[in-house]
Amino acid sequence: MSKKLNKRGQASALAMALLAALSISGEVSAATDAEVRGLASVKQFTLDHNARLIAQAQLLETAVADYAAIIKAHKGDYQAAWNADKKQLARQIETIRTLWLETSNQYETIEGIVAGIPATAKYDLILDAGNPGSESEDVAEYDLPLPDGKVLKRPGNLFHGITEPLFWGMDEALVKLEVDLNGDGKISRGEMLFDANLGLGAAGALTHWSKALQADMSAWKPNRDDAFTSVVTMTPTVGDYFGEWKESQFISEEIGAFVAQSRLADVLGIMGGCKKMYFSAISPVVASNDAALDQQIKNGFEELLSLVEDTYAREKAGTQFGTEEADALGNEAQDIADRVVAMVLQAAAKNEVTIRG
The missing domain is CATH 1.20.120 (Four Helix Bundle (Hemerythrin (Met), subunit A))
Structure with a gap:
């Protein structure tokens, strides 16, 4: 990043x-009428996609909550949850990945605008491009509270730094259990159950910061x-x-x-x-x-x-x-x-x- x-x-x-x-x-x-109209259309375009971003983020948050509920029903035992509800868990992870893509793509559509405007550039760091606090520059300036009470200090951007690695099993440290998601008799990279606690916190943060972006974009004077x-x-x-x-x-x-x-x-x-x-x-x-x-x-x-x-x-x-x-x-x-x-x-x-x- x-x-x-x-x-x-x-x-x-x-x-x-x-x-x-x-x-x-x-x-x-x-300033001409054409320029004023053009600036207004850019703002409206961004707000329209921002609204879709929020809607998709909320759907994603609900899907992750449903996944977490299955794990919780088995007292946090991922193996027991998989043994009892493997088909439902596999479907839920597929749904989460589909919703993540739809959410991310809504942001990518407006990233070229959001990241370039000084008043909203900070949201690009938080949502899509910022580094964790361990880096010396371009740090995403936020902390991530989790449902279990832990707070991750400056964990990096939400889309590509946290949720994509989490939902696709790219970070082995976040894999709770390797499983055969597609039922082909073998386990490939990315077939796994992810950390529900982190997933819930990060999905909720996507909704929160997408709404914060909407507030500042609404206030922006083109x-x-x-x-x-x-x-x-x-x-x-x-x-x-x-x-x-x-x-x-x-x-x-x-x-x-x-x-x-x-x-x-x-x-x-x-x-x-x-x-x-x-x-x-x-x-x-x-x-x-x-x-x-x-x-x-x-x-x-x-x-x-x-x-x-x-x-x-x-x-x-x-x-x-x-x-x-x-x-x-x-x-x-x-x-x-x-x-x-x-x-x-x-x-x-x-x-x-x-x-x-």
Whole structure:
């Protein structure tokens, strides 16, 4: 996680430096109806998906509670629970994984916006990208209370740091019992019963922090500086997402992070959010005094999303990418993103936009 977040910090620092260096003179455009409508549409888009995120998180929390109830009925004896209710437990874990994916994907759809806006960026650390307190930077600043009364101090982000490893058995320390979930007569990695206490606490936290995000997003007053900052901060992270894809089981075939689905699915959501912010909220500003530059930036976003969409479609169709090809695709995506950001910074300077660190 830290590489991605470090990249975000580097992107902000680079943006500030480039913006200062450009010093482009020009008429500063006042807010137009198109810009105001665009900013409002970005906020509404984010709130709509945030509401779906909350709804899915609540369903996930209920599903985990049902799983925990089975374990509790057997006095916390996972072996006894499995012996008595193996079919129900297997179905429940399948349901939990399906709901987790639906919940995570709702967040990924808005992550490119949430993580780039200074007023809401902290929620990205908590929900999806922050490090545990053992790291020196980009720490998710929250504690996780558990039903048994324990409190985990700064445990890391909820989606990829806690719940995904928990629900898919990626962290052996959290596996309570290895079992044959699919009934094929053998036990493979990820076939297990997970820690119900941690699952309940983490699922409840997903609901809690999704609601907190909704409150702060509702209070956010859309503005030009935040819109530019969001795009400049998040678009250059694409190469690191490709790096995470390369290191996942979808390329390396080794169980590690990001096992629930291909990281490319997340990239589509995140970069789609960046595109939404530019096309809706920033394009009216840029086009007002440089239509050619605006079109170049739009073309860049289309090229970037097309590359990700094509790569993901090939993967889903059965293409097995090697590490060298994954690297090449990541470098290509990064080159496009850097080119787009350079142009957005040019437009920011022309319109006296402040990129917030």
